[in-house]
Amino acid sequence: MELLSVRPTVKTPARAFTGDVYMTPVYTGTGPSRMTAALVRFTPGAHTNWHSHAVGQTLHVTEGVGLVGIRDGSVLRIHAGETVVCPPGEEHWHGAAADTFMSHLAMLEAEPGGGDPTTWLEPVADEQYERANKESAS
Template sequence: MEHITSTPTVKGPAERFTGDVYLNMIEAPTEPAHLAAGLVRFTPGARTNWHSHALGQVLYVTDGVGMVGTRDGSVARISAGETLKCPAGEEHWHGATDTTLMAHIALVVGDGTGGDGTTWLEPVTDEQYNNALADI
């Protein structure tokens, strides 16, 4: 058994996020397991860049209201207590609404190469974000 009493909060890097995003890692993908889990907190208006996951992603919202958008323009409104599954390879983004913070636990299974299988892409534009807000 391993009891981890706390993990440091780090600010999400600007090359992956717009706005203020904070991360507490719960589990890193280490052999023999490949699970990566983190608590991610988004301030109002904050969001990820576009990205995809080799083996998919599960988001469990712990607090607030947010959005998840996909390249085809689909947008899902997500709230505390809800779970959203992103399939393998689907380019998407997620973040808070413009007025409400959002926190989620992000779960991904690494691809066996030592990382978490995430491919980071370009930022979500303000136009894309505002269009998503209008759709929820």
């Protein structure tokens, strides 16, 4: 058994996020574990760029209301206590709704052999985020 100390919270890089987003690492696996977990806090309206994960990603909402969108235009409005499973390779984005904070645990695995498990893509267009926020609220 091992007790891990609380790790410092960092502001996420603007090259991959719109708005103010803060991340606190929870766990980074060491062989044979490849799991990574982080608590990610989004201010109202903040969200990720489009991205995908080689081995998928699981998001568990701990607070607030958020959105998860995929390329076909589908958007889920997510709430505290809910979990979203994004399959391997699926291009998606996620973040807070326009008028509330949202926090989630982001859990994913690295590929065997290491490397970055996330492929970052372009920002979500403002119009697309606004439409997703509006349509998912009704």
